[in-house]
Amino acid sequence: MSDNAPARTEDVPAPEHAVTLAGTTAAPTLFENPGMPVHVHRMADSDPRAAKRAERQVATMFVLSMVGTLVFLVSYFAVDLDDVVHIPFIGDTLLQNLLLGCGLGFGMLFIGLGAVHWAKTLMPDEEVVEERHDLRSSDETRADAVAVLAEGGETSGIGRRPLIKLTLGGALGLFGLPFIVGLRDLGPMPGDWLSTTFWETGMRLVSDPELAPIKASDVTIGSVFHVMPEGIDQTDDVLEQQAKAAVILIRLDPTDIKNSKELDWGYEGIVAYSKICTHVGCPVGLYEQQTHHLLCPCHQSTFDVTDDCKVIFGPAHRRLPQLAISVDDEGYLVARQPFQEAVGPSFPERGQRHPVKGQSS
Template sequence: MSNELTPIDDSALPQHAPRATDVHPASEKRAEQQVAILFGLSGFGSLLLIYSYIFVKDTVFIFIPIMGNQNAQQLGIGIGMAMSLFFIGIAAIHWAKTLMPDKEIVNHRHEFRSSDEDRAELVQTVKEGVAGVQLGRRKLIKRSLGAAVGLFALPPVLLLRDLGPLPGKKLEMTNWKAGTRLLTDPGNRPILASDLEVGSVVQVLPAVADMEHRPLSDIAKDPVLLIRLRPEEFQLEPDRLAMTHEGIIAFSKICSHMGCAVALYEQTTKHLLCPCHQSTFDVTRAAKVIFGPAARPLPQLDITVDAEGYLVARAPFNEAVGPSFWERNSQ
């Protein structure tokens, strides 16, 4: 059987209708310009992604001030990537539908290797197909396509920056240190030990110099849950019991499994639960894991009171907060 490409029998198909771009030079030119504009929008999306990734986190986002720089950066990266992918695809589709040859052909094949003559004909057919794309005479599309594809290739290379360097000790460091006051979140109010009743749970953050503009990276590591029990309800080792104050115990709110917020407290059982993967921690036993995938207890914060009676940290966390990533394998 021949491997030759031949036109499909016209009697089996509806009559071919020429497109406007096939018969009207003005329509052809307009379609070419539209394709170039779409490629240009794709390139703009790539530039927006690059700009957002490099610059937005260090500048004030004027038009959306309530978002904060980090949220604005993520929005810019997302919109830029979406534009880059969407418009380069739409441009290719519009180009194919309006400007590329639309004559249908059929390729008759057989199961074995084609003859040298048939293989040569296939190469010739491919060359003719490439010529049909008409990049040689459509310089506007060729230039806009080259710019769009070139810019499209830059973001993946740029994003490789996020593979390194390793964070070092940054994941282990928080703003908790000796003497740091515990402030309500929200509210930023200092807390007296007498403010907490037995069974109460309060989320707190450390007092810092600029409490109104905490970086998201700090908010992701610093939250603490204060829980007050009756002192006799604890089943703690002496060193852990010494880290409490009059039945008040403090744990990191960041789950030691995948970093979700441990936001549920069962007052009857004295259990903290992570809603993401159901890791369960026993408050009476220093947040020991009693169920779920978490591999270690929640880090405990050593607390006491200052001269005015407000709760303060006596020392940083007893271990690194958050998931057990590569730098915590030994813990």
Template sequence: MSNEIELIKDPGLPAHVHRRADTDPKAAVRAERQVATLFILSALGTVLLVYSYLFVDEDIFFFIPVLGNTNAHQLGLGMGMAIALFCIGAGLIHWAKTLMPDEEVIAQRHEFKSEDEDREDFVKTVKAGAAAAGLGRRPLIKRTLGAALGLSAISPVLLLGDLGPLPGNKLKTTSWKKGTRLVTDPGDRPLRPEDLEVGAVAQTLPAIAPGEHRSLNDIGKDAVLLIRLRPEEFNLDAERLSWTYEGIIAFSKICSHMGCAVALYEQQTKHLLCPCHQSTFDVTRAAKVIFGPSARPLPQLPITIDAEGYLVAQAPFNEPVGPSFWERSR
């Protein structure tokens, strides 16, 4: 028994070796400056992230002229966040390994419920630990750590900006309106009814004024498929039939399931197929879903011709295009 007690009292650990910062004041000052430098670099990394998010321009990355705005933006965000997080972590580790107390402490077992005296002792211990860590004696570390932590807190707040603003009616509307011409994509060539033979399919977009530019969001919502059948092949009510012109019918190309491009047309069956999840729509019945996970038909674009004989929209889509979203009733 006595031998076991001896082993517990003296397990054979090597003698404690003091660090240079514990015995050499110059080494302690040098370590303090190294820690402060890492915290300053962390703060600069956060500044780079904020700058890249708000003001980035490809010219600041003059040494990589092929980047472009988008890649420069992503590079700045990534580098800024990496520098900020790495340097603040490295600074804390270096501080703990070189300047914080280097003593072996034994914590005795005790009951889980703490007495009032223990709580008071805990507060005293925390205060003593803070004093031993040198927060009071090392204002340079305290200030640079505060700056790094304070600036790093800006990053998540700033990135919350990507959650807004709310889309409003942008998800419900497209660029199509009454009188808008249908033009080929690509090519921007206006179409006449005689340009489409029976069985033909054409991808179209709304015409834009000279000098205007289509955004990617608009292209993603505005794409329309024109399909020409024989008028007697339709199985439509009077209103839907009035939205066609001489057997030409127009549907949104955006699948109502997950937003993929409905790109396959089976001429024999008169079916449109989405290649992503195999939703299948019957053209003769106003793109009614006959197979697959989609819950709604493709929105139909009412069409007619203008005074010059070109195909134009009678009105916008009969319902919002694409998959469901929160504000949509179904």
């Protein structure tokens, strides 16, 4: 063997501290298990004055949380929306936004800091090991668990430290108010707004988007008109009203209509139905003249126009509401009454606006 050749492995003796397993040499043990560190008692564990001082510190943090929450509430109601304050390196910002953010942030921050300081200075810090047991414990074990929980509440000091209990309750109680107050910005309660439309008795049907009145003589068999109520363009919330009031107008041969209510609410075979799909509110505007089917392009809900627009396919669960129509003295089509049931997709607590005998919902 050359002097520069590396020594073979078998020529290298194993270190004395190596462990031999099944005739092979394992990796040497380089580190020893240091074990658990020696438990260091905190000052509050042995000094009542230190424990009292920590208790006051925790209570102070909870009080600061209450102050932050009160700042939020006061600024929400008392600070003008247009007040501006200049902040260096940031610029001009709305004073109310600044106070709302700081108040809510400090309210949350000091609740967290108080809870952490409480746990680190006053609650027990010994490690506890619990053996894994069967999922269903015996009644005795379950009773012991309740006792452990009670003991935990006792050792936490919540019962013996009324100052912490009162200030924590105050901080948590006040901290929930901003979220309740914030609901006010969601706007007023909808009332019956979701269940009513712009349609009223005597309103003319006008074409969409031209808004021209429609005479019954202009509607031929097989023709389709997309219509709105006359005057809807004069409303302040025109887009919201149009989204509910859209109607599709179709003329059928009266002999093709299978439903007596549909025939009665129409005029010489002319029928008007809500254009808003009862599934998720897409516009139902695809009419198959040969089959007399209305198709929703979003999820393929299909309605039979000859049978009061009942659902014959797709995810919709309700038929399209019908608008009762007639003609005025000049021959223009008008609404005989508003929709008698809510238009559009279903929602909780929906009901018919004016239940009509024999009408399906």
